[in-house]
Amino acid sequence: MDEQIRNEQQYLDKVMETIKKQIHDVEADSAKRKDEVIHIRKHFWDDLKVNMDTFDDYLETIIGMRQQAQDLSVIESTHKHAYDRLERLKRIEKSPYFGRIDFREEGTDDAERVHIGVATVTDETNENILIYDWRAPISSVYYDYPPGPATYTTPVGTIEGELEKKWQYTIRNGVIESMFDTSLTIGDEILQEVLGQGTNKHMQSIVATIQRDQNYIIRNVHGKLLVVQGAAGSGKTSAALQRIAYFLYKYRDTLKADQIILFSPNNMFSNYVSHVLPELGEENMQQETFQDYLDYRLRDSFQVEDPYDQLEYLLEAERDQEYATRKASIRFKASSSFFDGIRRYRETLESSGMLFRGIKFRGKTIVSAKEITEQFYSEDTSLRFLNRIDKLKEWLLKKIDQVEKAEREKRWVQDEIQLLSKDELQKVFNKLEEDSFQYYDKENQMLARFVVRRRMKSLRKKVEDLAFIHVKKLYKQLFDSSMDDKLWSRGEVPAEWESIRVLTREMLEREELYQEDATPFLLLKELIQGFQSNSSIKYVLIDEAQDYSIFQFEFIKRLFPMARMTVLGDFNQAIFAHSDALTDFDALTGLYGPDETELIRLERSYRSTRQIIEFTRELVPEGEQIKAFEREGDQPVLEVLDDEAELHENIRAKVEDFQRSGAETVAIICKSAAESAAAYEALQGKIDLTLVKKNTEEYQQGVVVIPAYLAKGIEFDSVIIYNASAEVYGEEHLRRLFYTACTRAMHQLHLYSVGEPSPLLGNALEGSMLITQN
Numbered sequence: 001m002d003e004q005i006r007n008e009q010q011y012l013d014k015v016m017e018t019i020k021k022q023i024h025d026v027e028a029d030s031a032k033r034k035d036e037v038i039h040i041r042k043h044f045w046d047d048l049k050v051n052m053d054t055f056d057d058y059l060e061t062i063i064g065m066r067q068q069a070q071d072l073s074v075i076e077s078t079h080k081h082a083y084d085r086l087e088r089l090k091r092i093e094k095s096p097y098f099g100r101i102d103f104r105e106e107g108t109d110d111a112e113r114v115h116i117g118v119a120t121v122t123d124e125t126n127e128n129i130l131i132y133d134w135r136a137p138i139s140s141v142y143y144d145y146p147p148g149p150a151t152y153t154t155p156v157g158t159i160e161g162e163l164e165k166k167w168q169y170t171i172r173n174g175v176i177e178s179m180f181d182t183s184l185t186i187g188d189e190i191l192q193e194v195l196g197q198g199t200n201k202h203m204q205s206i207v208a209t210i211q212r213d214q215n216y217i218i219r220n221v222h223g224k225l226l227v228v229q230g231a232a233g234s235g236k237t238s239a240a241l242q243r244i245a246y247f248l249y250k251y252r253d254t255l256k257a258d259q260i261i262l263f264s265p266n267n268m269f270s271n272y273v274s275h276v277l278p279e280l281g282e283e284n285m286q287q288e289t290f291q292d293y294l295d296y297r298l299r300d301s302f303q304v305e306d307p308y309d310q311l312e313y314l315l316e317a318e319r320d321q322e323y324a325t326r327k328a329s330i331r332f333k334a335s336s337s338f339f340d341g342i343r344r345y346r347e348t349l350e351s352s353g354m355l356f357r358g359i360k361f362r363g364k365t366i367v368s369a370k371e372i373t374e375q376f377y378s379e380d381t382s383l384r385f386l387n388r389i390d391k392l393k394e395w396l397l398k399k400i401d402q403v404e405k406a407e408r409e410k411r412w413v414q415d416e417i418q419l420l421s422k423d424e425l426q427k428v429f430n431k432l433e434e435d436s437f438q439y440y441d442k443e444n445q446m447l448a449r450f451v452v453r454r455r456m457k458s459l460r461k462k463v464e465d466l467a468f469i470h471v472k473k474l475y476k477q478l479f480d481s482s483m484d485d486k487l488w489s490r491g492e493v494p495a496e497w498e499s500i501r502v503l504t505r506e507m508l509e510r511e512e513l514y515q516e517d518a519t520p521f522l523l524l525k526e527l528i529q530g531f532q533s534n535s536s537i538k539y540v541l542i543d544e545a546q547d548y549s550i551f552q553f554e555f556i557k558r559l560f561p562m563a564r565m566t567v568l569g570d571f572n573q574a575i576f577a578h579s580d581a582l583t584d585f586d587a588l589t590g591l592y593g594p595d596e597t598e599l600i601r602l603e604r605s606y607r608s609t610r611q612i613i614e615f616t617r618e619l620v621p622e623g624e625q626i627k628a629f630e631r632e633g634d635q636p637v638l639e640v641l642d643d644e645a646e647l648h649e650n651i652r653a654k655v656e657d658f659q660r661s662g663a664e665t666v667a668i669i670c671k672s673a674a675e676s677a678a679a680y681e682a683l684q685g686k687i688d689l690t691l692v693k694k695n696t697e698e699y700q701q702g703v704v705v706i707p708a709y710l711a712k713g714i715e716f717d718s719v720i721i722y723n724a725s726a727e728v729y730g731e732e733h734l735r736r737l738f739y740t741a742c743t744r745a746m747h748q749l750h751l752y753s754v755g756e757p758s759p760l761l762g763n764a765l766e767g768s769m770l771i772t773q774n
């Protein structure tokens with residue numbers, strides 16, 4: 001083995017030497033190019049013969065300018081390329097690879113040694129590859145096979161052969177610290193080591209230890225929709241991020257990072273995952289929360305309730321009649337029935353029911369809502385709805401033209417002309433010089449024209465933006481009892497429909513929009529005014545996808561018509577009311593059809609120790625399917641206490657305990673923001689801690705108090721469940737929230753209960769997965 005390490009170290013030294021030399025060369029080259037760029041920029045005009053005397057001179061000048069600009073752009077782009085290469089080389093200089101396969105291609109005698117790292121490195125002749133990028137076709141053998149027969153796919157076909165050996169290395173600072181022959185070792189030492197480490201301020205890349213099923217997700221480029229249903233901690237987010245890196249490599253000539261968008265649950269999560277791609281030498285994709293998008297699109301119309309306020313209401317509000325209505329409303333408005341209902345509603349508007357705003361100018365109606373309605377329904381009904389809207393807009397703009405002409409003669413115009421500033425007058429006269437005189441025989445006429453046009457500008461803009469369509473009222477009309485027969489067949493609406501109608505109308509009268517109404521409202525708006533879509537996005541990835549309704553998926557699909565979609569989620573963590581009854585992503589098959597859809601399950605969980613996984617999987621139905629990665633730790637503990645004073649004292653001591661054992665991140669996870677605020681208040685003087693709120697941007701190290709729904713997608717060395725009592729987690733619908741909270745723990749999990757423990761713990765208590773202390 002020593003001999004092997006020595007040999008390998010020699011190879012490593014050679015590779016590092018090459019990288020060092022390349023860094024030196026690129027640096028020298030890059031400095032030269034930089035000088036060139038500066039020179040061209042400085043002397044752009046000196047080197048150019050500007051002569052406009054004749055048409056030929058003019059043409060020559062233009063061509064010269066173009067040529068100069070082109071040269072500059074080529075050098076600049078080469079410079080950027082070199083800079084990226086330099087960054088990449090520097091990043092891998094001291095740890096250039098992490099694995100090796102000895103692969104013998106069929107029909108050959110000798111196995112090729114393929115070293116695998118984060119970026120490709122070739123020798124000075126550029127002919128021999130010293131390190132293969134982990135995304136290269138041959139590298140997939142490293143992730144997919146144990147020693148034995150193996151194949152991989154290249155653009156020209158499938159290569160078959162024998163994987164003779166597979167090595168894993170840990171290299172630090174240019175020294176091989178360990179190397180494992182995977183055919184001899186049991187288990188995955190490197191993965192053990194990686195998972196045993198503490199949390200980081202940011203999520204880490206997993207390229208050295210990608211597992212086979214994860215690799216399948218990362219490299220899957222078949223259909224339009226890839227759905228990944230995976231247990232908590234099974235690497236869904238990790239797979240999504242490495243998948244993006246894979247796309248950026250595979251399609252590097254045509255795909256840019258900003259053509260990929262990742263929908264994440266909140267800004268703290270976005271921040272948490274934002275280092276993975278740069279660590280892999282790639283630029284970050286766009287990241288958005290769906291809420292940000294809704295806010296952006298609806299900010300002019302409404303203050304939209306955010307999803308966390310909706311959740312907080314569902315967790316903490318009194319369980320009265322209104323609560324039941326709201327819950328039913330949330331479910332129904334997220335359903336495909338409601339989606340179809342809205343589409344039917346739009347169709348009925350073709351023949352009647354459109355609602356418009358009258359158009360006023362200086363307090364006087366120019367075109368009344370009634371006239372607009374009459375005009376709309378007098379148009380040729382065989383035209384497509386959106387064309388009719390367009391024609392109506394043109395008709396209104398013409399009306400505005402007429403009014404504009406007539407207004408120029410009015411007295412107010414003369415008054416306003418008197419008030420024009422010097423600058424404004426100058427502006428009008430400048431224009432006069434540009435325009436032909438013949439249109440403006442009188443100066444005053446021109447000023448009048450200026451004044452009226454200026455006043456009408458915003459009106460015109462409103463008409464252009466179709467603001468004369470009363471979408472708010474149209475949405476409200478959807479909840480009018482008169483629509484029932486037209487829109488809904490028997491049994492399609494929930495039993496609470498009557499009270500949902502009232503609740504929704506009251507909300508709209510207050511000029512508010514609940515979270516559950518935001519996407520439906522936007523859909524209706526788009527069906528009537530035309531869809532805003534973004535065709536430049538080629539890949540959309542949706543993480544924590546169990547939190548999206550089928551309605552929202554439909555919407556995202558329309559929004560990005562040219563994109564392929566990757567959807568990753570776990571229904572055991574579906575904490576929003578609209579999704580708490582769903583158990584799988586089957587409904588998504590309808591989105592692009594079965595031929596374009598592939599579903600993959602990830603069952604092994606990597607985040608937590610075996611003991612934590614064996615406990616948490618007892619909390620959910622069919623939890624036995626979740627497999628633990630064999631990493632040992634302490635058994636989770638449930639401690640039952642008498643009162644809150646005791647609870648806070650115990651938490652203080654426990655946090656100290658965890659920190660003494662090396663935990664860098666400790667989360668005290670609560671049910672809601674309300675419970676978190678109370679816990680924070682009580683613990684503040686005892687422990688140095690931070691309260692995480694919905695607008696917290698950064699993942700915090702140290703001790704945090706956090707509501708379970710904000711801890712989604714992230715992880716902590718040690719987790720304390722603040723109060724797992726029957727009083728707090730008494731209701732069945734909190735099971736998934738409770739599971740989400742417990743699965744955030746990597747190494748240690750401790751639950752407290754003031755008084756009787758939650759019935760949700762039932763199976764786990766009986767199965768002795770949990771040590772109980774009274």
Ligand SMILES: Nc1ncnc2c1ncn2[C@@H]1O[C@H](COP(=O)(O)OP(=O)(O)OP(=O)(O)O)[C@@H](O)[C@H]1O
Nearest residue numbers: 206209210211232233234235236237238606607713
């Ligand atoms: N192949 C792997 N190698 C190393 N670490 C891994 C691997 N797969 C997952 N992990 C680690 O497991 C943890 C959980 O991964 P990740 O957050 O991607 O899971 P998830 O399925 O998105 O979880 P959740 O649904 O709970 O949010 C992370 O620390 C991640 O780095």
